[in-house]
Amino acid sequence: MVVEQFLTYLQHEKRYSSHTIQSYKIDLTQFGDFILKTFELSLTEVKYVHVRDFMVTLMDHEVSANSVGRKLSTLRSFYKFLLRENIITASPMALVKAPKVPKKLPVFIEDTKLDLLLDSEELFDDSFPSVRDKLIIETLFGTGMRLAELLALKDADVNFYDSTIRVMGKRSKERIIPIGKGLAEQLKNYISLKTLQNFHNKTTGLIVTDKGADAYPGFIRGIVQRYLAFISTQDKKSPHVLRHSYATSLLNRGADLNAIKELLGHASLAATQVYTHNSVERLKTIYKQAHPKA
Incomplete structure (x- = not known):
């Protein structure tokens, strides 16, 4: 399965922490479920319009811009990997832009x-x-x-x-x-x-x-x-x-x-x-x- 291949790559080649890998897995599972239920497609058949619909659905459910941006970052890394492995011929993320995140100053104590x-x-x-x-x-x-x-x-x-x-x-x-x-x-x-x-x-x-x-x-x-x-x-x-x-x-x-x-x-x-x-x-x-x- 392409998701498992990607997670193995993150663990052994990128040496990401188990916490980060788990976050990637959750994001990809959520996106995969959405694509399957909404369009009856697999992750390797996704196009730009499907990612855009996913973004709109998240924002309609009042998911923060920061969280949406993180999920898109996961998808960007995932499809970059699939492209590198010749599993797909074009990334659906090429035209996707993350929503603007309002800047927040770090909270500190004197x-x-x-x-x-x-x-x-x-x-x-x-x-x-x-x-x-x-x-x-x-x-x-x-x-x-x-x-x-x-x-x-x-x-x-x-x-x-x-x-x-x-x-x-x-x-x-x-x-x-x-x-x-x-x-x-x-x-x-x-x-x-x-x-x-x-x-x-x-x-x-x-x-x-x-x-x-x-x-x-x-x-x-x-x-x-x-x-x-x-x-x-x-x-x-x-x-x-x-x-x-x-x-x-x-x-x-x-x-x-x-x-x-x-x-x-x-x-x-x-x-x-x-x-x-x-x-x-x-x-x-x-x-x-x-x-x-x-």
């Missing part, structure tokens, strides 16, 4: 608020769960790594001699992130506590649950949301907000944009440049508050 949270003796004590929870917040904010990257960390990825963490990013691209003295000390303390709990016999993962099992996405999200609720009233309180906060903080303190790109593991500078808008908005606010002619 450094002062995060400092207050992490310095709180009322919220964090010396117990293992508390030390781990604080470490999760501190690591996400102190390195800017993604949720999946945090979950993939092993104890051995932390280099205390160099004060760095080795992170395996998207498409198995490795990068080294420097860490501060405070985070390094917290990591040492956490790993020692985990050893005392004998959790190292159950898993090699750095972040574990209260019972020593591997942490999972919902577990990390729940912890982040619970603690960020103490300092923020904004709707978004996800691990990615801490990644945005990391990048915005670096930029506000004069860090080079290319350096931020490398630290975040972005493939292109365009993905990093979105943070400059946050800095401009901050400068406008300061100007209005401080300048007599504002």
